Amino acid sequence: MDMEFTVEDLAFRDEVRAFIAENYPQELRGKQDEGDELGKEDFLAWHRILHKKGWVAPAWPVEYGGTGWSPTQRYIWSEETARADCIRLMPFGLSMVGPVIYTFGTPEQKAKFLPRILSGEDWWCQGYSEPGSGSDLASLRTKAVRDGDHYVVNGQKTWTTMAQHADWGFFLVRTDSDAKQQEGISFLLVDMKTPGITVRPIITLGGEHEVNEVWLEDVRVPVENRVYEENKGWTCAKFLLAHERTGIAGVAASKRGIERIKDIARSEQDGDRPLLANPFFKRKVAELQTDLTALEFTELRSLAGEAAGRGPGPESSLLKIKGSEIQQRITELALEAVGHYGAPYFRGFGEGDNEHPIGPDYAHRTAPSYFNMRKTTIYGGSNEIQHNIIAKMVLGL
Amino acid sequence: MDFTYNETQGMIRDTLARFLADTYDFDTRQKMIATDAGRDPGIWNALANELGLLGAAFDEEHGGLGGGALENALLMEEFGKVIAIEPYLQTVVIGGGALKAVGGAQAAAHIPGIISGETIIAFAYAEPQGRYDLANIRTTAKADGSGYILNGHKGVVYCAPWATHLLVTARTGGSTRERNGVELFLIDANLPGITRRxxxxxxxxxxxxxxxENVAIPGDALLAGGMDLIDRVVDEATVAVCAEATGVMAKLHEGTLDYSKQRQQFGQPIARFQVLQHRMVDMFMEVEQAKSMTTYATLHLDKPAHERMAAVSQCKAKVSRGAKFVGQNAIQTHGGIGITQELAIGHYFKRATLIEGQFGSADYHYDRFERLVIDEAA
Incomplete structure (x- = not known):
């Protein structure tokens, strides 16, 4: 057993650090520092730089454009990007549909879609949940009926993140209504410009437009855009959910979040001392940081298992549960730290107020992000469902 | 021992509840918030003049119905149930509370205007550096002839855009954080030198x-009593916010129960799942305890300061924690729909979240309770 980085690892870390320092877009950094909202182009700016360098998809096999890094190197990469506060790339292409396509797709699908995912040319969204099918995803009702070389798709999807920007979407649809629920589902790649698709915004509690409803009315999808066999889409979905869960631990980002709380609590005064010296507050930060260490080491053990050839299994539910709880506690503590200045709603400051914001800069997004992050224990398979998975698959109950 | 409301109190509560049921449904509230003013002044006017409720907590000699803290609590609970945005806490509980405490000519001069709905008071007490410490004040009130000159900055003053008057804490002497020298002033909100964002x-x-900025205020703006008066007024406000919280929490719980019975997953209402049943039972227990603590603290408001403060801190600490638990679990049980603007539940959660910190977080109040009670016994 050994937890030290090798000389090669350390050299790699220095290389990554130098690359980020030299190449991270200044304009993007400025926007992040100002707390500005980030748009599609902001995400793509960093995406394109990484693509040019060949580092945009560290987890992919080399033959499809991956980096060939060891799990340790991938860990260093996520550490360093979080340490430097780089934005997280959109996961829908790189972490979700990409791995499904290179695992289950046809040679044509791989040739067509993978390069454009890597380059950022296609922006992807995920058509999974439906109004009546959340935790019980397999009950989904969006229907695809075969008509010659096409499927005709009708139904409604919801919680579709960033669909407003999407060029393509991957959709779970029902192709056999008579089979057992999981056995009648197919996995389709849908051009979002196809006639019959309507995207409607859902505004969430902090005022953000992240998620959407997607309505499909007689949408014609070529059969060649089905991934894997007809009625075997659930296999792809399960594979993808396991993949989604490993990233969902969010360890590196949470580390950065805890440092940010410390920064806030050093600035905030609590009588004659900084808030960080308040024993109650300090203890909460200590507990949070300790829980994060436990999560991080659990993830490392899981990564090491993956390196030894064991893919992400049901234990990734543990990473999702603990990771999402920690992400929420970070926003909770940040809101607590800013005291009265959690109340002003920054979207309502009005014209021309940007020069002299209300309260300290770091306070502006604390409440909206606390509200927003309630999603983490709900999405990607709610934490209740994750508990069920562990109970069933790990404990055999 | 009797913890029931008397007949008059019951009538007052029912009157408000009926009125709010007619005028304050969720969509109407959202429309009010979206207007430039951010409220419908007609509601306040109706509360004052059609229903006569703004006098519920004032003495008869000032034109009130003779009530007090209990009336404030039961009205605040009803306001909480509809997440009302009315300035009752600031105007009646805080402004009115300070005036009742000082009595005399100042009370006689201002209370009738509160009862009639013409006077709206905002409480300008918090300062950017001060957190929840009421004596951490840099705003100065310097004696000048028969009056004072005010200088300083107050942060996050709820209802200030609507206020005719400001109730301001300021320092006539002493250094930042010193209790001595802090005084309470009730001033016209539109005096020269006052600016707002x-x-x-x-x-x-x-x-x-x-x-x-160099705001000249008259000598009779001073509501004499210093920090002792401010502590008392804020304790009354804290309990009133806890009463509001019981309304908010009850609705969060009720909304969650209803939703869990309607929402079908895996071929049955999610209310059938034991893990959710137990969660909703835990929420229920928090709601009940919040009600108990609010009643406990309300009945301690007239006790000596030490006892009063200890009770209020226990109440607020418990309610803050409970509001967080109930709010978070209401959202979690709703799933995605809970974090959208569309459903009322998310808006109750937002109010519950801000109540957690209003007039002191759980940490602040546990600390105050420890200093008042535990340290003494150590």
């Missing part, structure tokens, strides 16, 4: 940063 708050209210 108005903004919405995340819970749907309106607030302002208020700046005082």
């Amino acid at each position: 108005d903004y919405p708050t995340v819970d749907g209210n309106r607030a302002s940063e208020v700046y005082f």
